[in-house]
Amino acid sequence: MNIFEQIQTQVQQAFPALFGTAVEIEKITINETLKEFSGDVTLVVFPLLKLTKKNPEESAIIIGEFLLSNNPHVESFNVIKGFLNLVLKDAFWTAFLLEEPMQIPAKNEVVLIEYSSPNTNKPIHLGHVRNNVLGYALAGIFKANGYQTSKVNLINDRGIHICKSMIAWQKFANGETPESSGMKGDKLVGKYYVAFDKQYKQEIETLIATGHTKEEAEKQAPILLAAQAMLLRWENGDAEVVDLWKMMNAWVYAGFDVTYKNLGVDFDKYYYESNTYLLGKDIVEDGLSRGVFYKKENGSVWIDLSADGLDEKLVLRADGTSVYITQDLGTADLKYQDFKMNRSIYVVGNEQDYHFKVLKLILQKLGRPYADGIQHFSYGMVDLPSGKMKSREGTVVDADDLIDDMIAAAKEQTEALGKIDDFTEEEKIALFKTIGLGALKFFLLRVDPKKRILFDPKESIDLHGYTGPFVQYTYARTRSILRKAGSITPLAKSDLAAYALLASEKELIKILYKSNIILAECCKEMNPAKLIDYTYDVAKIYNKFYNDCAILAAEKEIEKKCRLQLTTLTGNTIQRCFALVGIDVPERM
RNA sequence: GGCCGCGUAGCUCAGGGGAUAGAGCAACUGCCUUCUAAGCAGUCGGUCGCACGUUCGAUUCGUGCCGCGGUCACCA
Incomplete structure (x- = not known):
């Protein structure tokens, strides 16, 4: 117990004898003494006056006298208005010089921290650096406080966004590789992610010029259709697509390794979305049979969270491919199998606050034992004077x-x-x-x-x-x-x-x-x-x-x-x- | 529009029911023949977005308003 808690507890215990009534510990406000007053520890008596039935000065003096004669560390006290300032003996402070550094005892509680979690379609930018640095620090702090702490990284290595850089590479790269261009692998892949977006926007404009509405154009642009088709082929295990995917991801990992090493972050385990999304599909299937989810006419699967103040949420697309949250369900189960964690912390930006509310709620509805321990460590974005960083538009600090x-x-x-x-x-x-x-x-x-x-x-x-x-x-x-x-x-x-x-x-x-x-x-x-x-x-x-x-x-x-x-x-x-x-x-x- | 977050010094940020609201940067002034001057000391700089309410006490809590951002995708 530190000196602040010690004094607080002591006053609480003595309170009935001093004032004839008990007091809750929260009422006993202990602060460090402000620099401009003399003392080390200050007790604020205002909240106690109703119980002491005396004026502030009298109350403070009674408590001060009590501590002076009953706490060996208290040297003297002074009272200013409703503040009881306690001066501690120098011997109390100098004793600390020789104390063994206090070891915080180990707790029997497992904390899992997921952080970094990059997408394999673009290099790491300053926003991701904040994530990495925060996640690493958070894990260090939990560990220092005695928790059994593990760090995991969930690699977002599949999905429509990955197919976007793949399709653009196929179309525009002429076989360019990190070796042939001398470009860092993640940078090269990122270049084609940007190229996709550029082409996509052009196609939309062309379509609008030929009489389509903006909405139609956004859905029908050929390069987007090609990416969607590629995702379907990927989920069906098409060898050509899978090979391309493996090759490009390998480039990205080589690039990430360099950046991670420079940042000095590390992980106890990596999860890959490509390994967990199928698990997620199984969970959707199971939840469907248990009536947690429901199917719409076009075959897409949803959950209705309107009773909880949220919306209806898609958990599986009509074409059977999985969305972001599908694999998150799978990953969550897998993490629990691996770690049996009491708390599962996700270090993810605050733009995903809604997503994590939904994820936790779904897992609770599915009755997962770890669901209540899920916690979204939501952090703010890193903005530039010009606004948000956008990888697609190349406005990032690499x-x-x-x-x-x-x-x-x-x-x-x-x-x-x-x-x-x-x-x-x-x-x-x-x-x-x-x-x-x-x-x-x-x-x-x-x-x-x-x-x-x-x-x-x-x-x-x-x-x-x-x-x-x-x-x-x-x-x-x-x-x-x-x-x-x-x-x-x-x-x-x-x-x-x-x-x-x-x-x-x-x-x-x-x-x-x-x-x-x-x-x-x-x-x-x-x-x-x-x-x-x-x-x-x-x-x-x-x-x-x-x-x-x-x-x-x-x-x-x-x-x-x-x-x-x-x-x-x-x-x-x-x-x-x-x-x-x-x-x-x-x-x- | 609904929901969530944020408005503190010129700028970037702390504080978070309690005493006269704090740092850094920027500007200015002192301090190296002495343990590292990437330092120390000082000056300047504030109606803590606005209004009402709760309280002995509000920058801190509540409500409303204003401003900024996020989100409400068969993106992640």
């Missing part, structure tokens, strides 16, 4: 390009500072990558996942201020100090008894003390941004401490020991938090 740009910016900045001239070439390359990717990931993670991110390609991502490199730099500072300190006799408990903390030392201890509290909140709220914000605070406060206090040149030996220990803990905390979210940390920069 992931590989962006990574290259970030690394180049890191290189330029770092070399200009001239601090690493003695690095080997390999060390330099590794450092530029650490900094560049650190900046990128920090940029994407620091914003509340629910909210959209505006990215302006003209303004490169900062390396100063509230950024990844700022925190990395702070880490490098701690490492530098510790290298220079060499081996010294470690801090002992007896050293600390009479140690009086300076303001910036205390502030640093206080922020370090909170790491596990923050980590638990990040998990509960599923919010990696909060962890990022915390690492920034740690770095900020350490830098102030660094400026205010001589560490190696401290006047007294005990000061030096304490400050070195603070330096060690700061470095460890930054490293630990960053590791969870996939950001590396340099020994020097």
